[in-house]
Amino acid sequence: MNNGLFPGDPSRIGGYDVLGRLGEGGMGSVFLARSPQGRRVAVKVVRPELSGDDEFRGRFRSEVNRARQVPPFCTAEVLDADSEHHPPYLVVEYVEGPSLAQVIRERGPLGAAQLHSIAVGVATALTAIHGAGVIHRDLKPANVLVAPGGIKVIDFGIARAFDATSQHTRPNEVVGTVPYMAPERIDTTFGQPAGPAADIFAWGAVVAYAATGRNAFGGDSPTAIAMQILTRPPDLSGLDGTLRELVSRALEKDPAVRPTARKLLDGLLTAPERRGNAGPAQAPVVPPALWPPPDRGGNEQSLTSRPGAADRPASSRRGWLIALIAVVALLVPAFVIGPQLLRGLSNPDLAGSTKTGGPATDGPTPTPAPTSKTATGSPSSAADTTRAMLAGQRRLLVHVVEIDRDLSLLPGEEVHVGNGTGPDALFALEPVGVDFMIKSLNPEVAHLPCLGVKIDSAGDKSLVGAECEFSAATLFGISPEAKDDKGRTSYAITNEKYGVVQWSPSQKNIYVEFMGDAPLSTTFSLVDRGAV
Incomplete structure (x- = not known):
């Protein structure tokens, strides 16, 4: 049987038996493997030259630990990793189903209902990812899987371990895919570090691609596309209504004015297009405000562990987030995408990231919520x-x-x-x-x-x-x-x-x-x- 392995590919990685090759990219190779318990998994093996780099292995280990905190029902669950292995590897849930890139390539742009499901599913995943303190850094159609149980986002967070390892990142090269890279990732003189808002930009570019089958920023080379991202508005023809408005806001040049993933969900779940003529809008499925007004005192849904409270586990600060995502996940089942999109399509595209563009400095970026202003420009309360x-x-x-x-x-x-x-x-x-x-x-x-x-x-x-x-x-x-x-x-x-x-x-x-x-x-x- 031809399993697609190349000469020199391993037959075993750690305790995992290799079954075939799923893809290859800038970070390394991805293999389909079987765990000791008989479960099929995807094993990403990083580039061999990183094995002796202590800086990389430390970052890799840190990013894996953080990625494990992301709720798995809307992402590919991180199952195992070994930063000391030569070369290091990461094991994630193997997701049956095609990538969004493959769906668009083989079936063309999505219809309105299917598009809305993709938009909600990816925004849900980003809410979970950002809520765990992780930034994806390489969101693109190839990393969005249309699985039988719903939308799954893969390859989140780990890109930073590669992007930040200067010894193995060549000048003018960062981890990412240019049509989905925010301006602050392409041009470090832009004045803003790349944080969660960069993922929001990528969300907008992914949704625009799913709606039209083309990139929101055109060009015949990565450099031309990068210049369009930095200097030109996106081409959103083919999008309309609330979704067009949300995508347009997500693709703003200034990261400070892009909505957060949670605000995207709020807008998507209360969009008039979704309500039709069914009656008045329902309240958005979102948790209470993150921070109570100062006159309310304590907060039972505190985002961090309250020191000295022995009866509260350290993980309780993310309980509201997991509850929110669980509710939203029920709104994005695979049947909304349609079984016809799943029939006859091959395994998911798990190939690694391409690397291009200019140098970038990764780090957090503010994602402000709008505030009421008085005539003097100060907050009103x-x-x-x-x-x-x-x-x-x-x-x-x-x-x-x-x-x-x-x-x-x-x-x-x-x-x-x-x-x-x-x-x-x-x-x-x-x-x-x-x-x-x-x-x-x-x-x-x-x-x-x-x-x-x-x-x-x-x-x-x-x-x-x-x-x-x-x-x-x-x-x-x-x-x-x-x-x-x-x-x-x-x-x-x-x-x-x-x-x-x-x-x-x-x-x-x-x-x-x-x-x-x-x-x-x-x-x-x-x-x-x-x-x-």
Whole structure:
């Protein structure tokens, strides 16, 4: 039997028996294999030259661990990985069904109902992926599978381990597929890092392709397409109504004005086209606002673990997200796509990513929610101000409630506390999934401008200035706890890997530590200091 293996292909990878070759791309080769339990799986084997690269293996291991947190019902579940294997490999669920690229290639553009299902299915997957703190970075039709049980998105998150490994990324080359790459990924002088908003841009490009069978940005070469993305509006002829409006917003050049995945779902599920003449619109299937107005106090659906609450598991902060996605997933069964699209089509396209374009700096990018504005341009209420701060739109002080002082970052890596009167005390939040990076706005701090966790030789953990890179050390959960003496909501700031940010009265410094069942002794209020 011809299983498509090339000369030199392995017959066994780790504990998996290789059955055939599924594809190959810039990251490596993908094989169909059988697990020790007899389950068919897809095994992605990365390029052999990365085996000896400690930086790559560390990033690969970190990205795999984060990708495992993504709910699997709308993505290909990550089952196993070995970063120490030569070469490293990743094992994911094998999904029966063609890729969206194959469906369009063989059947042509989708009809209205089928297109809406694809749009909802991919937005659902992105909501889950971003909610787990992961950025896809290579969303394209080949990575969207039309499976019998619904839409599945594959190859999420892991692209960053390759994109960020400078030793093996040639100049002017990044991991991605040009027609679906956001402007900030193509041109690093654009002024915005590539974060969740880059995936939203790719969503818009994928939906436009599914609707028309052509790319939203045309060109006869990758360079020409990249120039169109940077300088020209998308060609959305063939799209209309609410879907055209959402795709147009997703393809905005400025990542700050693109909607989040959750807002895409809201728009898709309440679109007039979906309601027809069936009667009044139903309420959108979305969770409550992420952050309550300051006068509401605690939040039972906190996005981070509440320190000192022994009866709450650490994973509870994503419970609302999983419940939301579970409901939405029921709205996107395969029968909506139509069995005729599945009949006679071959295995899914699991080929790796192509690599092209210009250099890019991966990292988080704000995905702000719209806020009400007064005539002066300021948020119209305390609730709007809070949302704007959490969306990265406002400068703020990080106020240590218990000592009535403010965090401060001067040149160098140490975090101090002060009276909050200088530029060293100004920060802004950058949302990344359900977490945040905390970036200093001090113009004198060009080096190590974000807050991060540092472990010294004795194992003690402190809060310091760090590079603004998306990593376990620089991501913080911010969860409402109580009120400060001025009636503002106070928050616990927690690093999921290292612990809770605390003030030490004896040492007079900020440190990070897990609290266990001990009561929380330090909280922070966010004090608005105007638009960024």
